[in-house]
Structures are given as C-alpha cells and as structure tokens.
Amino acid sequence: MKQSVSLTVNGRPVETTVESRLSLADFLRLELRLTATHLGCEHGVCGACTVLIDGEPARSCIALTVSLGGAQITTLEGLADDPAMQIIKQAFHDKHGLQCGFCTPGMLISTRDLLKRTPKPSADAVREGLSGNLCRCTGYQGIVRAVLKAAEDLAAA
C-alpha cells in the first residue's frame, strides 16, 4: 500500500508517495541516494543507521517513512557545515576513531548528541553514552579518545 508523506530532509522539503512499509533508512538511501546512513542490522540494535529526527538521534532502520509527516530529518550529509560536527570529525581523525568507517556516520551523530547533552563527559560517560552504537573494528578506545578530545575542542571553540 502506498501513502503520501511530506517531510524535510537536510533542510529540503520532500514530498513523496511511498510503500507504507518503507523504512526511513531505505527511503534516505534508495530514494534520495543519501548513502552516508549505513545499515548494520536493520533491527534497531547496532546504531549504524542513526540520523536525527526533529533533532533527536533515532534509528532510521526501524522508523517508517509514512509516520514521519512534517518531521525534520538530518543525516550526516546534512551536517557537513555544522561547526560542531566538523570539530568532532577532526577529533575522530586525530585520535584514530575509525577503521573501516562503516559505523562512523552513526557514531558521529550519536557523539554530537552526547556532547550537546553532556559537554564535559567522563570516559565512563562516553562509554555509556555510545553504548547504543556498535563498532566491530576499533575496540572503541580510539572512539572514546576522539569524543573526549572533541569535548575539549568544542569547549575551546
């Protein structure tokens, strides 16, 4: 069954008619070709598909597009000019917070949200705060260091 829905993606209004079962992740990836949003499990556990829905991090693999009428969706592509995200990316580069890069977009979006809510987190708070994003490569050490550095750099910015 198809339904029409209008929403905003990365600041751009989108009107579309989609299958009611189409996930937000598939809509972003297949229809809008926004492929920074990755799929690691498609059942809401790994966090690779994290995007912002009305400014809050959410798992786009288990959000249905048709239920998002009027919502503001932001993907990693939409944060290219976000000053906080630029600082976070730099910190991930500096502290080797990524290896294969598959978890990275979700990790970056969750980090941005974590540091908004907790500007000066402890290492434990970072580990707790990112526990919804799985990474199979890094063992998280580089990620934790990157987030702590990003917190410092954001405070100094």
Added chain:
Amino acid sequence: MNHSDTKQGIGAAVKRNEDERLLNGQGTYLADLEIPGTLEAAFIRSPVAHARLGAVKVPSEYSHHVFLAADLDFAHPIVAATDDPQFQSTKQFALAKDKVRFVGEMIAVCIAPTRAQAEDIAQSCELELDELPALWDMDVATAPDAPLIHEHWRDNVYLKTDVSLGDLERARKDATISLSKSLSMGRHGAVPLECRGVLAHRDRRLNELTVYSSTQFPHVLRTCISRAIDLPESQVRVIAPDVGGGFGAKGNFSPEELTIAALAMKLDQPIRWIEDRRENLIASPHAREHRYDVTVHANNDGLILGLEAMIRVDAGAYSVWPWTAAMEAGMVVGILPGPYHVPAYAAKSQSICTNKTPMGPYRGVGRTGACFAMDVMIDALARELHLDPADVRLLNLIKPEDMPYQSITGKQYDSGDYPEAARQALAAIDIDAIRSRQATGEKDDRLIGFGMSCYTEQTAHGTAEWVSRGLPVVFGYEPALARLTPDGKLILHVGIQNHGQGLETTLAQVANEELGIAVADVVVRHGDSSVSPYGMGTFGSRSMTMAGGAVSVACGQLADKVKRIGAHLLQTTADAVTLSDGRVHTETASVALNEVAEAATLHPERLPEGEEPGLDISAVYEPKRSTGAFSYATHACVMAVDPGTGEMEILDYVVVHDCGRMVNPMIVEAQVVGGVAQGLGTALYEEIPYDNNGQPLSSTFLDYMIPGCAEVPDVRMLHIETPSPHTKYGIKGLGEGGAISPPAAVVNALNDALKSLGADITQTPVTPLRVLEAIESGAVSPL
C-alpha cells in the same frame, strides 16, 4: 635510502589518508553502488538442517524471477580439498541440489527491483523437504550409527590427523604430574558491521563480467569465478569497493558470489545481493568451535616435559574455499605448544562434518583456540602444584638466546624475547598489588582474579607454509606497481584490499621512506583486479609485510631512476643527490619531483642518454624466508566476579606486544585493541548455539552480542620491537594477534578469582550462568 625527512616514514604515527571520505559519509560500500537497472536478490535458504530437497513450487507469476540449481547447472561446484589423500571433500553447488545440509543453505534466488519485493517472492514459494536426522553436534555426527551427511563418505570426518614427536614415553615416565582436562570454545561468527554483498553485471563494451564483492581478495576471487563459470580471466573483473570489515569472513569464495555472478552472466542483467544480519549470523562462515582433551606432563617445578592433545573442530557441512575444513585443526596441531618449550608432543585431530554452517577463517584462526587450550592448562598445572602461574609460564617460555627456535612441530620462530613480554606485563599490571588485594578481600564481596596468556603468531605466511598445507593456492608473494604521475604525485597499485587496516596510509609511509614523498601525495589503489598486478589480498596478517615489501622494492627502484634523472637535470651524477621533501637535492640546488616526472613522461628529450622514459615500476616481493615472521604478546587481565550472580567485570587489561618494526604505532595499537575487543567477544559474549534439530539459536543482534563500548576496557599497551630477520624493515604482521589471547587470559583470571570455591571454567563464552554452574559443580566436588 634517501630520506632526511623521516617524520612520515616507517615508525611515524601518521594520521590516515582514508579518513576524510569515511568521515564525510563518502565511503562507498557495496550497497551504495549505483549500476543502472540493477535487480536485487533474496535467497530462499533452507529452514531445516538436513533434508532431501524435493520440488520448489514457484507461483506462475514469478517463474521468471526465481532461479534454482538447474538454472545454474553450467556453474561448477565449489570444491576445497587439501592434497592429503585421506581428506574427504565436499561439492558445494551455487544452489542446493537434491539435498540441504545446514540451516541457511541456499536453495533458490529471487530477483526483483527491490529487496523487499524479492523477499515477497521468496515468501510466496513453497519447499518440499523430506527431513533427515540433524547431526547438530560433533558427538552426534561421530556416533557409530550416525547417518552420512555426504553419502559417498566413509564417516562424517573430513580429515583425521595424528602426529607424535619427541620421546613421549619418557615424558610420561619422568613426569611427577600428568594433568588432563577437557576444554571447549563456543561457535560464533566473524560479524563485520557491514554484512557481505555482491553485485555482478556484464560490461557490454569490454565483454567483461564485472563483479563487485565485499571481499578481502579480489584477484583470487576473479580466478575462482572465471574457473567456476568457464570464462577467461581476461573477461572477469572483480572490484572490492569500500569494505566495512572482514575479519576473515570475506576472504572465501562463497556460493553467494558464485550464484550472483553466474546469474548476472546468464541473464545479462545487473544483480545485487546484500546480506542481511540474519543471513550473516546463520549463513556466513562460522568460527571457533573447538573441543580439546589435553594432557600435560610436568615435573614438580611445573616444567613441561610433554603434551598430548585430541583436537576436534566442528567444521560444518561444507569445506570453505580455499582454506578447507581442515584448516582450523591443522593450525592448532602446528601451534598448540605456542611460545613454550615442549620437548615431546602428540596430537590427534578431527575436522568433523555436521549439519551446521561451514566454518571459515576468523581473526586468529586456529591460534585463539590453541592458545586457550595451552594457557588454561598452564594455569591448571600451576594451581595443582600450588605455584604461581606466572612463574610456571616464565619457566617454560622459550628463551631469547634460543632464537631462532625450531618448535617441535617444525615451526621456525624467527626472533623475539617472550619472557621479557611476560615480565613487562606482570610489572605493568602490578601483580604484587593484585595478590595483596586478593588477600585483603573486596568490600563488595566480589572475588578478584588475575590471568595472563602468552602467544606466538606466525604472520605473513609465505610459500613454504602454504605449500606444506597443501591448499589449492599458495599465497606466497605480493606485487606493487608504483607510478609517478607527471605532476609528481605517486599512485601505488597493490593487490591487497584495505578494509580498516589503514593500508592507504601505511603503504604511503613506505613510499615516503623510499622516495621522500609526502604521505598526502600518495594514493593507494587497491581492491580491483584491473588496477594492480595479480595479488593475493588481505588476510593472515600479511598485507603490511608483503605489500609493504613490494611497495618498498618498487619505490626503491623508482627512487634510483628519479635520482638519475634529477641528477641529470641538476647537471651532476646520481651518487651526488639525495631524495627528500618531494625533491631531488644536491648540497646547493634541488629539483622537484614534478619536474623529474615531467621530464620522464612529457619531455623525454630532457632525459639523460640511455634513460628510458616513463616512471612506472612494478615489483613483486617475497620475504627472504617463507616460514613466517612470528609476532608475539603477553596479555594480562584482572577480573572481578560476583559469586552470587555470576556477573563479571574486567578491571584492567594490559598487552605487551612485539610485531617487529612498527610502521605506524597509532595504527598498531588500534589494530591490537580492535582484536582484543573481538577476543573478549569470544571469551564472554559471542555464541551461536544450535538446538538438537540443528537450528541456530542466535540470529539477530538481540540474541548475539558483540561487545559494545561499555563492555570493552581501556587496554593499556606496551611495545617491544624485535625486527624480523626475514622481512623488509623487520616488519611482522599484527592484524590478528589481539584476538588470540583474550579467551585464555579471561578464563585464567576467572579461575584464579574462583579458586577458593573450587570452580573450574573450561568453556567459552563464559556467561554469568556458566560461572554459576562452575561454582556449583566446584562446590559439589571440591578439589
């Protein structure tokens, strides 16, 4: 060598070239590719473990969307056998014919414009299956009356081996203690965050089948596909785009790759399959399920006199190409003595066929199990003799003065100081403080334990090793083509595949070492059978040693030519110039690489007489000796256990590591930590158990746990650098090492913590429930 600028060369913690695209969401993984007209595939997979396959009923409206074994009968089956005449081999067809042998085996492929539609079609088909008894466990499959999984076999065992080395009779006689134990590791997956995927289409202009695969070895895969569907290799191209982790699971020739390639060829239609997580957990090659019956013979000081082991591996229903179903057991037999001096040794092994997902390579391969068995035995021996396990280890570790050392199984350990790594680990973790803390007891009544584990790991296996294993391919070398462009930048075309290891940076560091060119000016092109000379790919902790060696040779030759041309432009001789900072220097003048490159490519009239134009150099590298460079480490950890709930916590984790000369210490540390996290997964969390119908019980991330951010400790790391005598720069491989010791270190720490309760943990993953069970059985029969 020509480098005044060593800041970016070997040994520098250079930040990665590949980060930028990945951080900007511009990494392009299999699912991100756009080939016009691509149809998406969904497989119909067997829902049962063992059955005769009858008809597949396809609704008539989908008859052109569903394909069965008969539709792909032109594709040859996958056969992976060792050259041992006793090896019983399997034929794995692209899609199952006549019989299914594990839950998840592919029966049919459905294609449609979207995956969702393809899944709808798969749902609408009906299978006729005549179920057979499920041989869901090694013991069930080897029971005397067990039916045969492959009808023409003698029994359900791929290969049995039996070695006896040294004077074991004497060891038995001289021993004052002979301690036996049974140990086991749970079955699990490799679980890269990006699942597998394949996209194949025919390039009509080139008359070439282009296969994109999330693979670790594009060239080898090209050979496989060309042979399997009888196409000349010149008409097959394999490209691995960005790959979201592999860990061994993407270094096989899979039936999915075969099916998608064959079908795209047959239909002349681009087709893609993207594995979902359920398929990944139930149908991607599995890992680790080993059982050990070990006896160690020792004297009262804990000195090992002899070792006996029976090793059984549940290799699943088919032999995985090219490694074969005997790889795990074979590696265990060879490396079980590990870093310890074992004068007499007997090992029997069985690689057992069951109705389970085939077992393939996973980071650490047989060594994680071997190290677990050996190191848990050493702790048990120490407990039995009332000695400190650290002392028993130090007594038995091979001494640096005995290097190079030939192990009892004939392995040539090349270099290193194993006891020093152990001593440094003990100091770093402060063993004395832990012992006094244990004596004092914890306020929260938890029990504290210390565990350590030492391993030695053969890396960069060369020709001799692979020949001795009798595999279909001998992965002995690696190529590099170094190409200086007219603007003075460098492109390295290499046969490896980078999927997180940082090779786009570390190979550039090698180029910097030889050519003095900035790392940022070097592009590493990899993962495409059409862009580099034939190469073997990335697995077995080999890429940095092998491809690094090849880049070094190619860039070294390029440097000579650049110097000759640069010297000519500077009106001097080649021996009077040096190369650094992207320029050719004399004492007083210099010329930039782009001027040299321009002369060599666009202005041959500027070249010295007799100098050939062009700046492309191709080289192949093999280590001086092909018996491997041995990395080693000691892992030490402190665990807390709540004996009431079985809950566990890692309080401290130290790694002292030697991977020879480090190319980039930042990347080395991160590779080790990533490996440790996976090893902790093996130790504590990850398991795919099967029920007695042969159904896998973990098929989502809700029931299969990979360690999250809160589960992995901050690993403290110390380095020793003993260069390998066999390799360029003395590099040893390190990609897998981190994953080898954690199960042994963790189990030893837990058994140390629970010593007073008589508990004896012998099985991974150690769940809270298994801790409680061990406490319970310890209490019933105290030691």
